[in-house]
Amino acid sequence: MDEHANREPIIDIDDLTRQFTVYRKSGKRWRRHRDTITAVDRMSFRIERGSAVGYIGANGAGKSTTIKMLTGILVPTTGSVRTCGLEPVRQRKELASRIGVVFGQRSQLWWDLPLHESFSILAAIHRLDPDVADKRTHELVDQLEMGDTLDTPVRQLSLGQRMRAEVAAALLHSPELVILDEPTIGLDVLSKQRLREFLRAERIERGTTLLLTTHDMGDIERLCDRVLVVDYGRLVYDGSLTGLGATVGARRVLVVDLAAPTPDLDDLPCGAQLLSSEAGGMRQRLAFDAEHTTAAALLAAVSDRAQVRDLSIEEPDIEDVVRRIYESTR
Ligand SMILES: Nc1ncnc2c1ncn2[C@@H]1O[C@H](COP(=O)(O)OP(=O)(O)OP(=O)(O)O)[C@@H](O)[C@H]1O
Structure with missing residues (x-):
């Protein structure tokens, strides 16, 4: 790969639109x-090489459709998409050798064959040199702790074992970009942890770019x-995980410890609300949203009513933020 290609974003989509035509019957005559x-x-949006990006949104928000256009399964209605510097639909074969895709619900393994045979078939499909394929298979089996399952037919694997096998299968040809759709769905805590550790290491050691959709805050x-x-x-947020809370309107909480018992602090600035009052009103928790007021304005309002001894600010619970994004009514 030349230097120019290396600096090019690994994903570059511009003004991308995909529409579907659907038919429904309605009215008396079922027209x-x-x-x-x-x-x-x-x-x-663009994604730089070596980054790890969470792509999240409610059911039906458009995640899968975007992924299908990135991987060349769907043709865009308008706009452009480039993945690994290629046009996904026109150069789908070449792209397949440069990306790995894991769809939690769909398998790329052969159900009735022992797992190791799936790896051999995939190595042949990708035309890997047998020595390279062997080395990489061993490496993946070792890192994903799959040694015990290699002779087991895929249909007999547990969900956790199968997901690790799916990830290994998608990474066998050492792709530059790995797209994972709900990689940890349904896994127990330990399996999730193993998979995440593996993906982190893969990214650090090989510079593999990760793009994943997930409902799981821990993955992100x-x-x-x-x-x-x-x-x-539509893209409604692009940034860090910590900045996400403010954007979706999650509230921060000002906790004030007061010098004396104080009646409930109501009548607060717009955008602030009393959440709880403890110890006869000596500790009160006040939620506020950054769009309407600031911690300083809220503190000033409290100080007018009582003597503040101590204070702290609780940041939004990101797990709650992610849950709210997925639960938003569509
Ligand atoms: N083949 C299709 N024909 C008609 N409508 C479709 C088709 N594929 C997707 N849609 C519609 O496009 C919208 C976006 O769907 P998409 O599957 O991309 O969402 P998603 O964010 O991946 O949702 P989920 O989290 O439920 O998988 C939805 O309204 C869906 O019903």
């Missing part, structure tokens, strides 16, 4: 109506340095 659904709506926290939030096909 067919034609509707257009815009699953991805003029979306633009442990793996991603950037979060993209999609809603109704």
Whole structure:
């Protein structure tokens, strides 16, 4: 790969739109109506090589449709998409040798064959040199602790074992970019932890770029340095995990310890609300949203009413933020 290619974003989408035409029957005569659904709506973003990005949003927000266009399964309606510097649909074969894809719900393994045979078949499909394939298989089996399962038919693997096998299968040809759709869904705590550790190491040691969709806050926290939030096909947030709370309107909490018992602090500035009052009102928790007021303004309002001895600020619970994004009514 030349130096220019190395500096190019590994994913570059510009004004990307995908629409679907659906038909529904309605009215007395059950006439067919034609509707257009815009699953991805003029979306633009770039992802740099070596980064790890969480792509999140409610059900139906447009995540899978974006991934399908990135991998060449779906043709965009308008706009452009480049993955690894290639046009995914036109250069799908070449792209397949440069990316790995894991869809939690769909398998790329052969169910009735022992696991090691799936790896051999995939190595042949990718035309890997037998020595290289052997070395890489051993490495993955070792790192993902799959030694005991190599002779087991895939259909007999537990969910955790199968997910590790899926990840190994997607990484066998050492792709530059790995796209994972819900990689830890349904896994127990230990399996999740193992998988995350493996993906982190893969990224650090090989510079592999990771793009993942997930409902699991832990995946984002442990793996991603950037979060993209999609809603109704549009990008509504692009930034760090910590900045996410403020954007989706999650509230921070000012906790004040007061010098004497104090009646409930109501009548607060707009955007602030009393959450709880303890110890006869000596500790009160006040939620506020950054869009309407500031911690300083809130503190000033409290100081007018009581003597403040100590204070702290609780940041939004990111797990709650992610849950709210997924639960938003569509
Ligand atoms: N083949 C299709 N035909 C018609 N509509 C579709 C098709 N694929 C997706 N859609 C619609 O496009 C919108 C986006 O769907 P998409 O599957 O991309 O969302 P998602 O964010 O991946 O959701 P989930 O988390 O549930 O997988 C939805 O309204 C969906 O119903």
